[in-house]
Amino acid sequence: MVSLIIQRRTWNVNNFMENKIKEERIKLNMTQEELAARAGVRRETIVFLEQGKYNPSLRLAYGVALALGTTIDKLFVFDK
């Protein structure tokens, strides 16, 4: 039972989505500051997003996708 709880918790916390934000940003020759300003967040949030250490809200995912001229489904990879 305890191991089941630990497994579920580990899955919930560490299951970050992969994304192609860095590739798309570099393609557009855009800095992290510029992307952060366009998406309405701080630069640190973009750093965490690019490193795959943060799952954004739907609103932020949409904002980042819009700033990079792409769509959410092309930018984020949902791995079950």
Add this chain to the structure above:
Amino acid sequence: MTLKNYQRVKIALTIILALVISQSLVFKNYLIPIALMVASALVLIFLRRRVSEVIADERDYMVGGKAALLTIQIYGWVATIAMLIFYGLRDYNSAYQPIGLVLAFSTCILLLLYSLFFRYYHRVSLADKKYLYTALVLLLFLVFMAFALRVFSGEDNWLCQNGEWVKHGQPDYPAPNVECK
């Protein structure tokens, strides 16, 4: 105003507040730090509106929420255990009882506030702050009323009579340490 300048002002105000509060405790003047705290809060609110950059975003709020929850959990456990120890040792030192009571009441208020806000955010939209502010003002009013009634009611406290502290009712804390004139 840039974010860096705003943060510099914030740090400077914090240092000034710390200095003024420490000095006011020495000189027993409590009005100046309260006035300064209110003024600092107003200055920061005014400056915050002038910052064009993003001060905090959704990740900051998420981290803040997690840190707050963990803080409440740790404080709840530590304060409860400390309260039980202080209350258990109250016969050894009469000062332990008020310390235990303060810890017990502060934990109760903290958990009560947490429960209220948790229920509030479960029911109401996170963006709707009008009801939140109203509830907060009402809650603060109730807390201050309870505090004022307890402190200024004149019941169960120590009275200064003929240069000596005399029990009035059944105060649950020892006589004040200050001289009775």
